[in-house]
Amino acid sequence: MKILAYLIQKEFTQIFRNKALLPMMTILPIVQLIVLSNAASNEVKNVNIVIVDKDHSEQSRLLTRKVMANDRFSLVSAPYNKEDAMETMQKNDADIILEIPQNFERSFLKGERPQLQILVNAINGQQATVGVGYLNSIIGRFNAELMSDIKRPIVNKNAQIQIASRNWYNPEIEYTHFMAPGILAELTALLTIILSAMNIVREREIGTIEQINVTPIKKWQFILGKLVPFLCVGLVLLTVGLIASKLIFDIPIRGNIGIIFIYGIVNLVAVLGLGLLISNFANTQQQAIFVAFFFILIFVLMCGLFTPIDSMPKWAQYFTLPNPLAHFISVSRKVLMKGSGLADIKMEFLYTFLLAIVFNSLAIWSYKKQS
Structure with a gap:
């Protein structure tokens, strides 16, 4: 020793x-x-988005405002056609393109299911995956709000599922x-x-x-x-x-x-x-x-x-x-x-x-x- x-x-x-x-x-x-x-940090804080609104209705403008109210998204441009939006993504200035189709509001009021198209710049896989997750969450809440505001006989408000989530170990x-x-x-x-x-x-x-x-x-x-x-x-x-x-x-x-x-x-x-x-x-x-x-x-x-x-x-x-x-x-x-x-x-x-x-x-x- x-x-x-x-x-x-x-x-x-x-x-x-x-x-x-x-x-x-x-x-x-x-x-x-x-x-x-x-x-x-794994947190995605700034997602550049281009919104192509082909409907120009009250509901489509409301959806646009909902997206822009989220501080994780930055609106790069709002062109009238998809080609200009794709050119923005080609320059790598946009992470996500959200396209709102024509007759979006009318289809929803008829009880149909209007489809929104989301195009993702997947070169940055994490930015794309997390950004789409944020956007889907906003669209989901927007859809739920419309369903509660519009009175339809086929919709039973009391039957809606309420989801409560809580983060353990790292709440904030x-x-x-x-x-x-x-x-x-x-x-x-x-x-x-x-x-x-x-x-x-x-x-x-x-x-x-x-x-x-x-x-x-x-x-x-x-x-x-x-x-x-x-x-x-x-x-x-x-x-x-x-x-x-x-x-x-x-x-x-x-x-x-x-x-x-x-x-x-x-x-x-x-x-x-x-x-x-x-x-x-x-x-x-x-x-x-x-x-x-x-x-x-x-x-x-x-x-x-x-x-x-x-x-x-x-x-x-x-x-x-x-x-x-x-x-x-x-x-x-x-x-x-x-x-x-x-x-x-x-x-x-x-x-x-x-x-x-x-x-x-x-x-x-x-x-x-x-x-």
């Missing part, structure tokens, strides 16, 4: 000598958290509350993987690794001595991020904060093991950064931060199992927003614990100690 203590002491000494590390542990995570939590649909826990987990994991990936190869470049190789230090002691200090760095990052998220975004903390730290330790051990494994095979710090970014890109794109994992193809969902970042984001959101306990995140714990064993075992095995 004395040898391990000396190794850990050496690593802490090197860390504190690194003047760039303190800003990376404090200022950088806060800045990234503020910027990304506000910028990275605050996207910062949804994004901040995920970005917090992402920053904690990614910064530690980069730092650990550069560690061993840095010592190899400056020559200090040769002095360690001629000592009777065992490989597991060497890897553990590297892991513990950066584990402490990761926990500091996590603490700073949680405090900043609460103070700046007032994120809810409904669960036990201790669960976040317990799981964070397991997750950081897994991530650091991967970083040390990368460092063992890299010859230069540049190589280590390139390899680390290869894994980082995969982890970020397949972690569920921006795209729900359930919406991915089945094969892609299986690839998220060895992704420690995906499990960290899932745990942080469950504990902070839903108040989940250990029983609710047992599978994430299990997968991450297995990843920690695999990555660190490979890191110990792949470290080539020359005596």
